[in-house]
Amino acid sequence: MNAEVLSIGTELLLGEVIDTNTSYLAAQLPLLGINLHRVILVGDNRERLSEALHQAWKRSDIIFTSGGLGPTEDDITREVIAEFLDEELNVSPELEQELRLFFARMGREMSSHNIKQATIIPSARAIPNPRGTAPGWWIEKEKKIIVAMPGPPWEMQNMWVKEVMPRLQQKIQGDFILSRTLKTFGLSEARVNEVVSPLFVSADPELGIYAKPDGIHLRIIARAAKREVAEKIIAQHEAHLREILAKYIWGFDNDTLEGIVGELLIEKGLTLATMESFTGGLLASTLTSVLGNSSSYKGGFVASSNEAKITLGVDTQLIRQYGSISTEGAEAMAMAVCQRLGADIGVGVTGVAGPDIIEGKSPGLVYIAICGDREKWTGDWNFPPPLQLNNIATVAALFALRQRLLSIN
Amino acid sequence: MNAEVLSIGTELLLGEVIDTNTSYLAAQLPLLGINLHRVILVGDNRERLSEALHQAWKRSDIIFTSGGLGPTEDDITREVIAEFLDEELNVSPELEQELRLFFARMGREMSSHNIKQATIIPSARAIPNPRGTAPGWWIEKEKKIIVAMPGPPWEMQNMWVKEVMPRLQQKIQGDFILSRTLKTFGLSEARVNEVVSPLFVSADPELGIYAKPDGIHLRIIARAAKREVAEKIIAQHEAHLREILAKYIWGFDNDTLEGIVGELLIEKGLTLATMESFTGGLLASTLTSVLGNSSSYKGGFVASSNEAKITLGVDTQLIRQYGSISTEGAEAMAMAVCQRLGADIGVGVTGVAGPDIIEGKSPGLVYIAICGDREKWTGDWNFPPPLQLNNIATVAALFALRQRLLSIN
Numbered sequence: 001m002n003a004e005v006l007s008i009g010t011e012l013l014l015g016e017v018i019d020t021n022t023s024y025l026a027a028q029l030p031l032l033g034i035n036l037h038r039v040i041l042v043g044d045n046r047e048r049l050s051e052a053l054h055q056a057w058k059r060s061d062i063i064f065t066s067g068g069l070g071p072t073e074d075d076i077t078r079e080v081i082a083e084f085l086d087e088e089l090n091v092s093p094e095l096e097q098e099l100r101l102f103f104a105r106m107g108r109e110m111s112s113h114n115i116k117q118a119t120i121i122p123s124a125r126a127i128p129n130p131r132g133t134a135p136g137w138w139i140e141k142e143k144k145i146i147v148a149m150p151g152p153p154w155e156m157q158n159m160w161v162k163e164v165m166p167r168l169q170q171k172i173q174g175d176f177i178l179s180r181t182l183k184t185f186g187l188s189e190a191r192v193n194e195v196v197s198p199l200f201v202s203a204d205p206e207l208g209i210y211a212k213p214d215g216i217h218l219r220i221i222a223r224a225a226k227r228e229v230a231e232k233i234i235a236q237h238e239a240h241l242r243e244i245l246a247k248y249i250w251g252f253d254n255d256t257l258e259g260i261v262g263e264l265l266i267e268k269g270l271t272l273a274t275m276e277s278f279t280g281g282l283l284a285s286t287l288t289s290v291l292g293n294s295s296s297y298k299g300g301f302v303a304s305s306n307e308a309k310i311t312l313g314v315d316t317q318l319i320r321q322y323g324s325i326s327t328e329g330a331e332a333m334a335m336a337v338c339q340r341l342g343a344d345i346g347v348g349v350t351g352v353a354g355p356d357i358i359e360g361k362s363p364g365l366v367y368i369a370i371c372g373d374r375e376k377w378t379g380d381w382n383f384p385p386p387l388q389l390n391n392i393a394t395v396a397a398l399f400a401l402r403q404r405l406l407s408i409n
Numbered sequence: 410m411n412a413e414v415l416s417i418g419t420e421l422l423l424g425e426v427i428d429t430n431t432s433y434l435a436a437q438l439p440l441l442g443i444n445l446h447r448v449i450l451v452g453d454n455r456e457r458l459s460e461a462l463h464q465a466w467k468r469s470d471i472i473f474t475s476g477g478l479g480p481t482e483d484d485i486t487r488e489v490i491a492e493f494l495d496e497e498l499n500v501s502p503e504l505e506q507e508l509r510l511f512f513a514r515m516g517r518e519m520s521s522h523n524i525k526q527a528t529i530i531p532s533a534r535a536i537p538n539p540r541g542t543a544p545g546w547w548i549e550k551e552k553k554i555i556v557a558m559p560g561p562p563w564e565m566q567n568m569w570v571k572e573v574m575p576r577l578q579q580k581i582q583g584d585f586i587l588s589r590t591l592k593t594f595g596l597s598e599a600r601v602n603e604v605v606s607p608l609f610v611s612a613d614p615e616l617g618i619y620a621k622p623d624g625i626h627l628r629i630i631a632r633a634a635k636r637e638v639a640e641k642i643i644a645q646h647e648a649h650l651r652e653i654l655a656k657y658i659w660g661f662d663n664d665t666l667e668g669i670v671g672e673l674l675i676e677k678g679l680t681l682a683t684m685e686s687f688t689g690g691l692l693a694s695t696l697t698s699v700l701g702n703s704s705s706y707k708g709g710f711v712a713s714s715n716e717a718k719i720t721l722g723v724d725t726q727l728i729r730q731y732g733s734i735s736t737e738g739a740e741a742m743a744m745a746v747c748q749r750l751g752a753d754i755g756v757g758v759t760g761v762a763g764p765d766i767i768e769g770k771s772p773g774l775v776y777i778a779i780c781g782d783r784e785k786w787t788g789d790w791n792f793p794p795p796l797q798l799n800n801i802a803t804v805a806a807l808f809a810l811r812q813r814l815l816s817i818n
């Protein structure tokens with residue numbers, strides 16, 4: 001099955017927005033055995049969108065659109081599809097009611113402009129969008145499928161996972177394509193490539209190596225007529241990779257480091273507190289994103305200056321002796337916040353964000369300490385400066401936490 | 410002048426790489442008065458690239474390609490262009506020498522594959538690429554221009570700035586196109602649309618309305634034969650928008666709320682400290698991203714539980730009386746962190762992230778307090794639940810801070 005994506009919005013052609021929907025869909029489609037042949041970005045322009053739709057219809061089995069479902073005059077996707085299929089666009093009473101309920105829930109008045117978001121054509125079925133006011137459209141006609149989705153990624157991705165992907169899975173009977181992603185931290189992309197490439201000499205299964213913000217990911221893609229065969233190919237290659245990369249692998253597929261750390265804390269009934277300097281709250285907010293509703297994360301301190309560190313419990317004498325950017329400094333931070341907030345485990349992160357050398361330490365140096373009841377652990381990294389240091393230091397801290405929680409060295 | 414971008418590479422269609430070249434070019438072209446009408450992403454596939462090139466040639470005055478200039482078999486851009494223009498592809502002795510010099514400088518041996526990067530067609534002039542092995546091509550033929558650039562953004566953007574943009578500036582004597590973006594907070598997209606659309610009845614100047622994570626943006630685009638005329642059109646319409654939206658506008662073009670708050674703090678010589686609950690450190694890390702190297706941001710507390718709030722200085726009695734998710738709670742948080750970290754201004758942010766009702770308060774309720782030496786300010790919001798609440802609450806806090814720092818009500 002061949003597919004084409006039409007990404008719609010003048011903002012994309014003015015460079016105001018990076019089109020992340022396309023790369024999201026592009027990564028999803030191979031898992032359904034759908035080949036993405038082309039992506040077209042067009043503005044909010046009737047004529048050009050219509051031309052793109054005509055061409056896509058001729059070439060492809062499935063057309064995905066994203067964008068142009070909003071309430072403003074600019075939003076023309078519905079009109080263009082209706083005109084292209086020569087169908088009439090009418091307000092659906094059910095959709096209108098849902099829309100009114102949505103606004104009522106938000107305690108806001110519905111603008112008259114929004115009514116167009118309740119319109120639909122006879123051959124389309126509405127796709128629910130609990131995250132926004134624009135329902136999607138699912139159209140099947142003349143053996144082709146058109147799926148119209150909203151532009152905001154937060155809405156589109158939810159609609160994809162909950163509604164569109166399951167419907168497509170039912171429709172498609174092609175080769176089984178399975179993928180498995182292994183996520184590692186602590187090795188460079190070149191090093192991973194060197195180590196694993198001898199295992200993937202043929203093109204099947206395919207191996208992709210990607211440098212991501214949370215480490216190097218390896219993606220195995222296997223194709224086979226039967227699901228069990230594809231599963232077996234994946235399992236064999238995954239076992240090989242695990243042998244070679246064991247201690248660097250922290251997760252699979254949709255795992256996140258914060259998700260894993262959160263689960264381990266809850267599972268072991270442990271509480272955590274953090275004190276960070278140059279990461280400035282990124283560690284705290286990453287942990288809160290998964291632990292916000294639990295009592296496992298007690299809270300955190302953000303203290304970039306020595307003055308603030310001292311106020312928050314780090315010993316003046318210790319800073320004078322070792323400097324605040326040191327193994328000892330990180331340890332003192334971890335212990336201070338652990339005591340003050342009454343947590344089982346404390347994490348301290350300090351380092352030099354750059355561009356200047358501080359306390360004789362170069363940009364990229366990061367010290368992390370993890371203190372528990374019975375043990376302390378410290379580590380330091382030297383990350384190359386062009387990396388986004390607050391992000392990589394947060395990842396390093398979460399990785400270290402995972403290792404400690406699993407009692408792995 | 411109408412342009413089209415062909416972004417070439419199978420990795421783009423597999424979602425392995427986000428196509429940032431396109432958004433880069435898209436943002437650059439309006440400044441040259443070039444209208445980008447369409448972007449096409451195609452894989453490393455001869456037939457489909459050729460089809461895209463045919464269509465683009467018919468529709469557009471200028472075609473920009475990025476990608477497919479590498480040394481491997483997959484890299485087919487040169488071959489496809491040569492075939493399309495019916496010209497012969499030959500090794501250029503000058504380009505070969507430059508390529509050999511490039512490898513010599515890197516101390517690496519040149520692979521025989523690389524020789525294809527020294528090939529060219531008669532109607533093309535090579536565009537130097539000091540950052541890589543693939544020179545670009547500049548082609549003028551039958552009143553059309555084709556500019557072929559390498560895919561790696563680091564190479565492409567350098568080539569654009571140093572070589573392509575200056576040549577285009579010489580070529581083009583078109584309209585001046587200027588743009589101006591006004592950034593607002595506090596109104597919905599539909600409401601902004603309702604209020605401003607009567608001012609933009611004609612297509613010139615163009616008005617775009619975009620819902621962004623930091624509020625609703627309005628972009629005015631004016632076209633005119635002379636720069637001064639375009640400037641005047643922008644100024645007139647900006648003045649109108651400022652009249653209508655005055656108190657909601659917080660910035661322009663590349664402004665960020667955290668940048669504005671940071672500048673105001675430094676300008677006024679004031680220091681800041683924050684205490685946040687469900688935003689979990691996002692306010693702190695946003696402020697650190699601009700104030701990390703200054704002493705204006707003293708630091709912050711992240712405290713989601715009442716227990717942690719009390720430990721950090723919020724009065725038990727107050728929580729018992731008003732609940733921690735309240736105007737009084739936010740105020741107590743702001744004052745506590747302000748005192749403990751010795752800052753001039755304290756900010757407290759509390760609210761209900763959902764999905765559950767807490768202390769009788771519904772998800773989406775946010776309380777923000779800003780306390781200074783002489784005055785206190787508090788505000789509350791009720792954001793619709795589908796929004797990413799920690800983000801919108803952080804934006805609301807920064808917006809409130811800006812207003813207070815400017816002494817605007």
